[in-house]
Amino acid sequence: MADLGDPDLGDRVRRALAGVIDPEIRRPITELDMVGDVHVDENGAARVDIRLTIVGCPAARTIERDVRDAVAGVAGVTSTSIDVGVMTREQRSALTERLRGPGKRRMPFTRDSLTRVIAVTSGKGGVGKSTVTANLAVSLAARGLAVGLVDADVHGFSIPGLLGLEDPAHPGRAVRPTRVDDMILPPVAHGVKVISIGMFVEDPSTAVAWRGPMLHRTIDQFLTDVYFGDLDVLLLDLPPGTGDIAISVGQLLPHAEVIVVTTPQSAAADVAERSGVVARQTGQVVVGVVENMGPFRGADGSVVDLFGSGGGAEVAERLSRGQDAPVPVLASIPLSVDLRRGGDSGVPVVLSLPDDPASRAIGELADAVTARGRRLSGRSLGVDVL
Numbered sequence: 001m002a003d004l005g006d007p008d009l010g011d012r013v014r015r016a017l018a019g020v021i022d023p024e025i026r027r028p029i030t031e032l033d034m035v036g037d038v039h040v041d042e043n044g045a046a047r048v049d050i051r052l053t054i055v056g057c058p059a060a061r062t063i064e065r066d067v068r069d070a071v072a073g074v075a076g077v078t079s080t081s082i083d084v085g086v087m088t089r090e091q092r093s094a095l096t097e098r099l100r101g102p103g104k105r106r107m108p109f110t111r112d113s114l115t116r117v118i119a120v121t122s123g124k125g126g127v128g129k130s131t132v133t134a135n136l137a138v139s140l141a142a143r144g145l146a147v148g149l150v151d152a153d154v155h156g157f158s159i160p161g162l163l164g165l166e167d168p169a170h171p172g173r174a175v176r177p178t179r180v181d182d183m184i185l186p187p188v189a190h191g192v193k194v195i196s197i198g199m200f201v202e203d204p205s206t207a208v209a210w211r212g213p214m215l216h217r218t219i220d221q222f223l224t225d226v227y228f229g230d231l232d233v234l235l236l237d238l239p240p241g242t243g244d245i246a247i248s249v250g251q252l253l254p255h256a257e258v259i260v261v262t263t264p265q266s267a268a269a270d271v272a273e274r275s276g277v278v279a280r281q282t283g284q285v286v287v288g289v290v291e292n293m294g295p296f297r298g299a300d301g302s303v304v305d306l307f308g309s310g311g312g313a314e315v316a317e318r319l320s321r322g323q324d325a326p327v328p329v330l331a332s333i334p335l336s337v338d339l340r341r342g343g344d345s346g347v348p349v350v351l352s353l354p355d356d357p358a359s360r361a362i363g364e365l366a367d368a369v370t371a372r373g374r375r376l377s378g379r380s381l382g383v384d385v386l
Contacts, residue, residue, distance in 0.1 A: 123271030151196030164346020252281025
């Protein structure tokens with residue numbers, strides 16, 4: 001119970017604290033039971049007890065600052081003091097159960113989930129699949145959607161760098177996720193919750209040399225132990241090709257939608273088609289093709305087809321065979337120096353240069369993904385028929 005010297009003012013302080021959002025869990029701190037006693041004396045001096053989830057919580061300074069600002073903004077408060085503590089083991093257990101639900105660990109992104117799961121794949125490496133995925137995620141988040149991103153390219157992880165998730169205390173190393181008991185809280189970049197094996201290796205140059213069973217367990221853990229909360233869209237950046245991870249994702253998420261990324265080069269159509277075929281074999285549906293590194297217009301108005309043309313349409317036509325609905329080309333993203341620069345700097349081009357032709361094309365891709373909506377086929381609606 002709150003110890004209130006001025007009950008009315010104390011109630012208003014608590015209501016103000018309900019507007020403070022935990023930056024990792026993205027829920028009000030009052031809802032997470034992170035607020036302890038609140039006391040406001042007759043002179044308007046407020047004292048607030050805050051319970052962090054763990055010792056050394058990386059969000060501690062942000063939470064303390066936001067709490068101080070919220071309390072100071074309440075009319076009648078003359079001064080603010082904050083006592084910061086840490087949850088007990090029992091309080092942490094209660095928190096994780098409240099967030100994930102009672103019972104044993106389970107993967108939340110089932111067929112009945114309201115979250116759209118979209119796997120982004122390619123037939124071969126070097127087509128810009130991760131860059132497209134990172135920019136698509138940020139573009140969707142900018143439209144107000146709750147977005148999560150799993151960097152499932154365990155051997156070639158690049159998403160942390162593309163989104164600027166660098167540990168300021170260790171340059172070159174990805175920021176670490178926060179662990180609350182056996183629950184992992186994904187870091188947030190540009191409004192997107194992100195998890196990657198690159199966040200767990202000490203040296204970014206480390207080669208992850210794992211075989212099938214270990215790769216499967218890693219993807220399962222990313223989908224089960226990482227707390228993403230309520231998402232509108234979960235994107236998975238798959239490794240190129242049709243190897244172990246593509247098969248594991250097909251087994252774990254057979255209801256996922258698939259976007260195939262290719263280049264305009266006709267020779268790329270064969271290998272791009274294979275990744276879509278394997279996805280279909282697990283029950284997934286290919287919803288579209290993205291042609292990256294497409295023709296660009298020079299300053300003099302000339303159009304340069306550096307990587308050829310027509311590859312995206314060819315892949316879409318091939319993947320349409322055997323599906324009830326045709327597979328469209330969702331976007332053709334022109335070759336862009338600024339798109340590459342955004343990846344190098346960790347600031348996606350859709351944010352830094354929204355008028356760049358590549359940004360506009362990715363915006364069209366985000367619009368197409370949003371417009372398609374969530375498939376209801378085979379999903380339980382939770383309605384009893386009388």
